[in-house]
Amino acid sequence: MFDCIIVGAGPAGGSAAYHLAKKGHSILVLEKLSFPRTKSCGGGVSPAIAQWFDFDFSPVVQNHVSQVKYTFKMSDPAEVELKNVTPMWMVQRDQFDNFLIEQAIGQGVEFKADTEVTGVSLQGDTWQVETNNGVFKSKYLIAADGANSTVAKLLGFTDTQKIAAASLQVPGEVSDRRKITAFFDFGSLKNGFMWCFPKADGYSISAAYVRNPQGKPDELKKQLTKYAELFDLDASQGEYREHSLNLWQKDRPLHSDRILLVGEAAGMVDPLIGEGIRPGMFTGVQAAAAVSNALQGDANALANYTETINQEWGANLAKADFLANLFYKAPKIAYKLGVKRPTAGQLMGKILCGELSYSQVADKATQKLKFIPGIG
Structure with missing residues (x-):
């Protein structure tokens, strides 16, 4: 019997696991894929996450971005040097997520990869989690299993609006100037945008329909291929992946009896620029505090979690949604x-x-x- 089982080992799940284990709770993290695993993601991380942790992320930060270049339909550029800010981090998600889980394991977390959840049920005060590798029990449950959360579906949480997105990881030489620049393109993708983030030895190029739930994946691939050419890259040498993004939905319940939703399972994606890592990690940190408080007898801890996320981050994402509506x-x-x-x-x-x-x-x-x- 664990104090809490966390389903999903992404940034949100890893954050929750680390902070719960640091408080002395017994934690099991279940991940359906092998680890480290490839993740379709641009890999831009706000350095503001450092305030929530007591360890250094620099081993998995490949480069720092201090400039942003905007284009419209891949032309009409505007370049901005960011002043008086801590440069944004560029990471590879397989390395970043694995590093975070390793920190959690160092605090005593038990981690099981290649373990897919097939069923969940609350029996009295105990969660029973069925997987392809057996049945596990816990007092509390955190669903951190992404935009298409199996746990949220099994438990009947209201579904949210999902949009099509894709990423293209292309190897190639990255000049010193490009290593410090993030690129954003508007207009090429109707009701969406594209972005290109430099890494140590290549580029992560991504696209999303932030205002078009019916957007076709074929168009994503077409525009990403053209965008790669702008950087003198051969898209055929890259790895193309499609995925869904779960956009923020105002006033959505993020808890139920002894369970919390975090990360993309909670819809923690910025509806204007697609940021998901930082808000996801914020929910993980807050979920850890809520579960810890609940284990200590606070009957309102989980409800307070939903209220905290809606007030402290949801209000911000609602503003982003409003601005996106104006922009598009x-x-x-x-x-x-x-x-x-x-x-x-x-x-x-x-x-x-x-x-x-x-x-x-x-x-x-x-x-x-x-x-x-x-x-x-």
């Missing part, structure tokens, strides 16, 4: 009169680096955007 009404005009302005580019960069929140800039951005023809 007339993206070309919004790009020229919004993104291309040096101050706006700086603000977006600071949000990526975790130095600003949407709540801090949304009102000012709205005042500028609402007077643009086609948007206001």
